[in-house]
Amino acid sequence: MPIDELARKRWLSIPADIRKELEENVFCGNCFVTTIVDYQVDSEDGNLVLKGKCKSCNRDVARVID
Numbered sequence: 164m165p166i167d168e169l170a171r172k173r174w175l176s177i178p179a180d181i182r183k184e185l186e187e188n189v190f191c192g193n194c195f196v197t198t199i200v201d202y203q204v205d206s207e208d209g210n211l212v213l214k215g216k217c218k219s220c221n222r223d224v225a226r227v228i229d
C-alpha cells in the first residue's frame with residue numbers, strides 16, 4: 164500500500180471533530196493561525212503531515228500531526 168494511502172487512512176481514523184480542530188489550527192506565516200484547505204495527507208518520520216493552502220491568503224501551509 165502506498166505511504167500516502169496509509170497516511171490518509173491514519174488521518175481518517177482520527178475522530179472527525181478532532182480532525183476539524185487540527186484543520187482549523189494551522190500556522191500560516193502570513194495570517195498566523197488559519198484553516199488549511201485543499202490539503203493532502205503525507206507521512207514524514209512516522210508523523211502525519213497535512214500539506215495544503217491557507218484558507219485566507221492561499222499560501223502553502225503544512226501541519227504535522229504528532
Ligand SMILES: [Zn+2]
Pocket residue numbers: 191192193194195197217218219220221222
Ligand atoms: Zn495565510
